[in-house]
Amino acid sequence: MPTLTQEYACRGIKMQKLKIKKSMLSHLLPGLASLAKRGLAGWLVILGAGLVIAVIVITVLSPVLSPYNPSGLNVGPRLSPPSFQFPFGTDDLGRDMLSRVISGGGIMLQVAILSVIVCVIIGVPLGLFSSYTGGVIDRFISLIMDSVYAFPGLILAIALTVVLGRGVINMAISIAVVYVPSYFRIIRSQVLSIKETPYVEAANAAGAKKRTVLSRYILPNTIPSIAVVATVNFADAILTAAGLTFIGMGVSVEIPDWGWDLTNGRNLLPSGAWWVITFPGLMIILLALGFTLMGEGLSELLNPRLEQ
Amino acid sequence: MERPLMTVDALTVEYWTRKGKIRAVDNLSFSLEKAETLGIVGESGSGKSTLGLSLIDLVPFPGRVTKGNIILKGKEVLKLQKDNLRNLRGKEICYVFQDPMTSLNPVKKIGAHFVELIRTHEPQVTKQEALKRAEKLLRDVGIRSERVSDYPHQLSGGMRQRVMIALAIALKPSVVVADEPTTALDVIVQAKILDLLNALRDAYGMALILITHDLSIVLQRSDRIIVMYAGHMVEYAPSIEIYSNPKHPYTQGLLNSIPNIELANQKLEAISGSPPDLLNLPKGCRFWPRCYCAFERCRREAPPLIKSGTEHFTRCFLYAEGRKT
Secondary structure (H helix, E strand, C coil): CCCHHHHHHHCCHHHHHHHHHHHHHHHHHHHHHHHHHHCHHHHHHHHHHHHHHHHHHHHHCHHHHCCCCCCCCCCCCCCCCCCCCCCCCECCCCCEHHHHHHHCCHHHHHHHHHHHHHHHHHHHHHHHHHHHHCHHHHHHHHHHHHHHHHCCHHHHHHHHHHHHCCCHHHHHHHHHHHHHHHHHHHHHHHHHHHCCCHHHHHHHHCCCCHHHHHHHHHHHHHHHHHHHHHHHHHHHHHHHHHHHHHCCCCCCCCCCCHHHHHHHHHHHHHHCCHHHHHHHHHHHHHHHHHHHHHHHHHHHHHCHHHHC | CCCCCEEEEEEEEEEEECCEEEEEEEEEEEEECCCCEEEEECCCCCCHHHHHHHCCCCCCCCEEEEEEEEEECCEEHHHCCHHHHHHHECCCEEEECCCCCCCCCCCCCHHHHHHHHHHHHCCCCCHHHHHHHHHHHHHHCCCCHHHHHCCHHHCCHHHHHHHHHHHHHCCCCCEEEEECCCCCCCHHHHHHHHHHHHHHHHHHCCEEEEEECCHHHHHHHCCEEEEEECCEEEEEEEHHHHHHCCCCHHHHHHHHCCCCCCCCCCCCCCCCCCCCCCCCCCCCCCCHHHCCCCCHHHHHCCCCCEEEECCEEECCHHHCCCCCC
């Protein structure tokens, strides 16, 4: 077997990069299979990821999958209960509930993904910087973050959407503002312990720059926590997004959305049409459950302190 | 006479805590020749690690060097600008830390540590060249060169300490400070690591500062020894002198507690008591409450460092002018 050096010596840089990519994939795939051997936590991750992927696939393929136009009025009789023709029934405007359930997750997923990205982009560097610098700067940033954290999440998000207005991006921003502090706090506490470890001290003693220490030594060691917070945060973001549309602060009514169907279904529930509220609600629960299971499983797998 | 490689003059390091200033290193001076091994011995809290860290101005907060001078190759270390200081660390003075298990970044391969260290100080070196050098260094410390692509958790404690040593000598520094390099290792690995350090010292011509709490380790392997007690240097002498003619009662106590294979019915003795609280030091000599030959003067005033032989300094009134032992 040729050693690594020989490979380096006889191959170009391009080939190396290819090899790294290949080896990463070949490392990851058996890794996924071995999740099942990690006990309950591994199964939780698999189950959660399965749910999430299923919902995402359904939502992405909704134009193909939905039997009727989800926004089309009077495609069937009004308020017909579940039947062979309309498996999830129809609502008061004669819209097919199955099509609406299939395509209603788009906005919510976009909002959740966007807000998590914004959260990671803002919260992680802020936590790294604040914690590593320490002193007055750290206290000041922590104070701001803690004050945001003290607000009830949904109410703060509602207030922000009122100010910013409707729309996917505005919803994502207001949800991101609510959840940045949780990233900040986790990263900050992680960095507090990582920056005291001997390998960071050794890096300093070897003359590493502050930037290098942060990016090469501290950040990579916080990635497990970031992954855990992000998955749990996905579930929260989805529930908050649903809450926002439920009270009419989301996107406009023409776009099919589970949150809006919940509002509609609640009004129709007294008349006995349980199917209008049940199926979109179940979808929200499934999606949030998927992310939560994934997050819980990951945190058990990645956080050695919880193992004991 | 040739100028020594490194001189430390009246070095004082204090930790400024809420309860008061703690003097962890008090007025300490020594010099280090090229390719010399200097042993620093003392119990926990005697300031030996703080001393080691202060040599590269890396004393952790709230500690600071309040007085003194460190001159390495004609440069004053404590007056260097931040960038120059960073160049000095890792290139001129290298550190081997106490705990090899956690001194390597767990998310980076062994080779990546070398690449980063070498490229930080010599940016013109390519990654391939740095990896080549890493493999050679690993072979020098007795590790197969394929191990560059392993992660730290795939190595044993002794191997990790070897990697730390390889990292320390990677840039051919003039001084390597080994802060209790063998504490976390078992006795056989310990001896191997220490022999390795000495062999590398000869091969690379660097000076070695060996910080330890175990006098027996440094007796064989160092040229000179500093014995520290409560922040003070209590004895400074060539190691043969320390072994055959220990002067300070504390050093004598340390030697009596080491088993000697040549003495059949040796009774090992411990020094009674425990080291003083640095916030609340005894008046006079810091060692007198535990000293078997303390007398009136020890309680009243602190002894200075007294020349008690050629190249032998002792901080004890027993060797003061006009007094016979």
